[in-house]
Amino acid sequence: MQLPKNTWKILNTDPSRSIVEVILENRKLPTTHLASFRLSERMHDPYLLPDMEKGVKRILQAIERKEKIVVFGDYDVDGITSTALMLYFFRKINYPVDYLLPHRQKDGYGLRISTVDRIAQMGARLVITVDNGISSAEAIDYARQKGIDVVVTDHHLPEGKMPDAVAVINPNRKDSEYPFKSICGAVVAYKVIWALAQKLLPEADFKQFLLDQLDLITIGTIADVMPLRDENHALVKFGLKVLSRTKKPGLIELKKVAGLNGKNITPISVGYFLAPRLNASGRMEEADTSVKLLIAQDKERASYLASYLNKLNQKRQNLQQDYLDNVISALPEDKKKLEKVIIVHDPQWHAGLIGLISGKLKERYGRPAIAFTSDEDGNLVGSARSIEAFHITNALTKFNHYFLNYGGHHKAAGLTISPEKFDAFREDFVQYANQVLTDDDLIPLLTIDSVVDIDQVHLNMAQTVEELGPFGEGNPQPVFVFEKVNIREMYLMGNGKHLKLFVEKGNQTYECVWWNAAEYKDALQFGQPVDIAFKLSVNNWQGRDRLQLVVEDIRPVKMI
Numbered sequence: 415m416q417l418p419k420n421t422w423k424i425l426n427t428d429p430s431r432s433i434v435e436v437i438l439e440n441r442k443l444p445t446t447h448l449a450s451f452r453l454s455e456r457m458h459d460p461y462l463l464p465d466m467e468k469g470v471k472r473i474l475q476a477i478e479r480k481e482k483i484v485v486f487g488d489y490d491v492d493g494i495t496s497t498a499l500m501l502y503f504f505r506k507i508n509y510p511v512d513y514l515l516p517h518r519q520k521d522g523y524g525l526r527i528s529t530v531d532r533i534a535q536m537g538a539r540l541v542i543t544v545d546n547g548i549s550s551a552e553a554i555d556y557a558r559q560k561g562i563d564v565v566v567t568d569h570h571l572p573e574g575k576m577p578d579a580v581a582v583i584n585p586n587r588k589d590s591e592y593p594f595k596s597i598c599g600a601v602v603a604y605k606v607i608w609a610l611a612q613k614l615l616p617e618a619d620f621k622q623f624l625l626d627q628l629d630l631i632t633i634g635t636i637a638d639v640m641p642l643r644d645e646n647h648a649l650v651k652f653g654l655k656v657l658s659r660t661k662k663p664g665l666i667e668l669k670k671v672a673g674l675n676g677k678n679i680t681p682i683s684v685g686y687f688l689a690p691r692l693n694a695s696g697r698m699e700e701a702d703t704s705v706k707l708l709i710a711q712d713k714e715r716a717s718y719l720a721s722y723l724n725k726l727n728q729k730r731q732n733l734q735q736d737y738l739d740n741v742i743s744a745l746p747e748d749k750k751k752l753e754k755v756i757i758v759h760d761p762q763w764h765a766g767l768i769g770l771i772s773g774k775l776k777e778r779y780g781r782p783a784i785a786f787t788s789d790e791d792g793n794l795v796g797s798a799r800s801i802e803a804f805h806i807t808n809a810l811t812k813f814n815h816y817f818l819n820y821g822g823h824h825k826a827a828g829l830t831i832s833p834e835k836f837d838a839f840r841e842d843f844v845q846y847a848n849q850v851l852t853d854d855d856l857i858p859l860l861t862i863d864s865v866v867d868i869d870q871v872h873l874n875m876a877q878t879v880e881e882l883g884p885f886g887e888g889n890p891q892p893v894f895v896f897e898k899v900n901i902r903e904m905y906l907m908g909n910g911k912h913l914k915l916f917v918e919k920g921n922q923t924y925e926c927v928w929w930n931a932a933e934y935k936d937a938l939q940f941g942q943p944v945d946i947a948f949k950l951s952v953n954n955w956q957g958r959d960r961l962q963l964v965v966e967d968i969r970p971v972k973m974i
Contacts, residue, residue, distance in 0.1 A: 417937045420967050421857050422947065424895060426864040433875060436864045437882055437892050448881060453625075456648035460605035462592045469565045469581030470609045472540065476563075477509055477614075481539035485513040486525055487705070488545045488599070489696030491637035491689045495630040496544035496567075496603040498708035502630075503607045505709075506623055507614050512536055515701045519765045519789070525550035525564075530557045538562055542606075545599025548584055549821075551575040567602045573821060594644040596888075600634030601649065628653035629660045630708065636681050637689035641888025650884045654679050664707040667720035668692070678954075681886040691720075694727040697766030734767050738774055745779075754781055754856065755804075755847035757840050761788035769797035769826070780856045782806055782847065784829075786836075793818060794836050798827040803855035804847070813843055860967055862947055863892045868920045871896070873961045876950035895947045898971050899924075901940055906932050915965070917946060928965035943971040 426436045438447060460466055476483055483504070487497030497513055504511045514533065516522065521529060524546045530553050533541055540563050547554070547566035554564045554577040564579040571586050583602060585592040604627065611620040632653030640646050658679045660666060665688075669675055672687040695703035707723060710716040741758050756775050763771070768785040775783035782800040789795050800806035807822040810829060814820060816839040820829035831839055871894070885891035896919055903916035907927075913935055915926040926948065928934070938944070948963040 417934055417969060418967055419857060420860045420969075422860050422862055422895070422967070422969070424862045424865060429865050429867040429870065431864070433864060433866065433870055433892075433894075434878060434882065437879070440863050440892075441889055443882075443889070451648070453648055453652050456645050458593055458645055460609040463583050463585060463602070463605055464587050464590050464592070465581035465583050466606070466609055469567070469583050469606060470613070472563060472565055472580045473542065473606075473610060474613065476540040477507075479539075482537045483509075483511040483540045483542065484533050484536055484538040485511055486529070486533070486541050486543045486546070487513060487515045487701075488523065489515055489518050489701035490545075491692045491704075492599045492634045493545040494692055494696070494701060494704045494708065495634035495637075496600040497705050499600055499603050499607065499627055499630050500542065500544060501705070501709050502627060503611065503623075506611075506619075512538070513702075513705065515696075515705065517700060518696055525553040525557075527553050527556050529553065530560065530562065533557070534560050534562060540565065543567060544603045545569070547577060547579070548572050548582065548586075549574065551577040554579050567599070567606050569597055569599050569602050571823075594646075596641050596643070597646065598634050598638040598640045600631050600638075601640075601646070604631055625652075625656065626661070629657040629662065629665055632657050633684055633688060633692070636684040636886060637693070639887045642681070642884055642886040643888045647884070647889065650681070650886070654681075654684075654884060657684070662708065662710075663713050663716035664710040664719065667710075667713070667716040668707065668723070670717075671720045671724040681884050685886070690730075691723045691727045694723055694730050697770075698726050698730055698764065730767065733764060734770050734774075737763055737767060737771050741771065741775065742778070749779060749856075752779060752781070753844045753848060754851040755844055756781060756783040757786070757844065758783070759786040759794065759836070763787035765789065765795055768795070769799070769828075772797050772799040775799075776801065780858050781851070782809075786831075788833075789830070792833060794831045794833060796829045796831065798822065798829070800825045800827075801855070802859065804851060809843075809846065809850075812846065813839060816842075860947060861890075861893065862895050864894055865897060866894045868922045871922075871924070871950070871961070871963075873952065873959060876952050876961055877959075879950050880952065891949050893947055893949055893966055895945055896924075897945045898943050899946055901938055901942050901944060904935065904938060904940065906935065913965075917944075917963075924961070924963050926963040926965050928968075931965070934968070938968065944968050945971060 425440050485497055485500045487493040525543060542565045544567050546568055548568040548570050557564050566577055566579045566582045568584045585595045585597055611623060632650050635646055635650055642650055668688060674683055674687055692704045695701050707719040746752055765787050768787050771785040772783040776799040782804050784796045784798040786794045786796040798806045805824050807827045810820050810827055816831055816835045818830040822828060879892055899917040899919040901915060902918050905914055907914045911930055911932055913928040913931045917924050917926055947967040948965050951962045951964045952959050953962040
């Protein structure tokens with residue numbers, strides 16, 4: 415197996431410059447980024463969100479009248495944490511509410527007419543949507559006919575007619591003057607709770623309650639891949655600390671089954687260990703299993719639910735790997751023989767996994783991918799993932815005459831197509847992608863912050879760089895490059911999946927790990943001079959911190 419062929423974009427080639435200065439400059443962050451601050455100093459006023467006053471007034475009215483309130487959420491992590499957040503608030507004020515989440519396969523996304531009928535049977539007079547509702551105009555009109563008011567809290571981009579709800583609280587409304595648009599559904603719900611709690615709780619209780627919910631906010635923000643800038647940066651920075659010492663039994667037990675007990679909680683911990691387990695219920699079964707875990711009040715119940723979600727996630731992983739193995743075995747090994755977009759279909763695939771399949775194919779082959787399965791009506795439901803050079807939703811728009819419905823953004827989209835139109839769509843879309851995408855577009859780009867020298871790479875620097883976090887979308891973990899290092903040791907680890915290296919530069923030796931890179935072992939040789947792109951990591955082993963380089967890419971030194 416040859417080494418990866420990535421294009422390296424090195425933003426700073428002068429190793430004499432301060433690493434911190436370079437990182438701040440590359441991310442367009444202010445020099446005050448490292449300064450300490452209070453959370454309240456970075457938060458925007460909830461009442462800057464459109465319709466906040468209307469929404470708060472209607473919810474307070476429902477409480478005064480003792481009306482039945484139903485919280486309607488979503489099956490992904492943002493929707494699950496948003497729902498749990500609302501339930502914690504109503505528990506805090508001792509007001510009983512019910513909640514409902516859609517089933518991914520049976521109900522689909524968002525508030526539907528059929529769901530309104532179920533809510534009406536529950537006796538609801540008010541529905542509060544969280545992480546959805548902006549695209550549910552028809553269902554909300556139907557709810558009003560049945561005497562049910564709706565307060566929408568959402569963050570998705572409005573498409574089509576604005577719902578005629580009592581309030582539509584969404585930072586992305588066209589008339590919104592909210593100063594930061596990129597907040598997730600959980601943060602929108604949090605702002606509504608903030609406004610309500612100010613009116614219903616004593617000041618000390620109100621502030622402590624809001625701080626205690628930052629663990630849920632952090633999980634929702636990271637799982638929904640929101641940029642860690644502006645108030646998101648502040649919420650997650652404080653929220654990771656709250657999550658580390660959370661008192662919620664469900665999160666304590668979830669951290670246990672995820673192997674995070676006693677470990678420093680980072681965005682990677684959330685994104686790779688906590689979020690997939692919370693997502694497993696919505697992907698495989700009923701999403702409310704995860705809500706039940708998050709709102710559990712005793713250890714025994716929480717322990718049972720966390721263990722169940724862990725097993726469900728393992729089942730999801732095994733099923734996903736089976737799907738991938740079958741797809742990969744049917745595709746040509748030589749990437750040059752692949753079309754410039756990969757379209758795969760299996761009617762037996764679980765609908766909750768097709769987005770993961772297309773994402774893995776996109777990563778492996780460096781090109782857009784769409785995975786389809788069949789729904790209960792026999793239509794093909796697809797999930798697309800794309801690369802920087804190919805705006806997948808804009809591309810699909812050119813072929814919207816084929817679809818029953820579709821939607822998305824730059825790098826991800828969903829679509830439904832009738833079976834008789836599928837072959838024609840696939841042929842036309844592949845032809846289009848082959849025309850507009852160049853071979854260079856398919857070469858992954860690795861952005862590197864700076865070339866560094868040995869006097870800049872040490873444990874103290876790794877710890878200083880950590881302080882620039884939390885890292886994630888909008889503030890990626892910095893990548894550096896060592897030029898002309900020699901490989902001194904190399905062996906497989908982690909059941910043969912990962913590669914451990916020791917490299918030498920000058921008079922220094924550095925320990926490196928390259929995750930999921932066992933296949934590149936034979937492409938490297940002892941004593942071989944290479945350039946190595948890496949992230950700085952602090953590895954705690956038996957209570958002692960030590961420096962570790964996490965490899966992003968390796969390329970042979972160009973011989974002139």
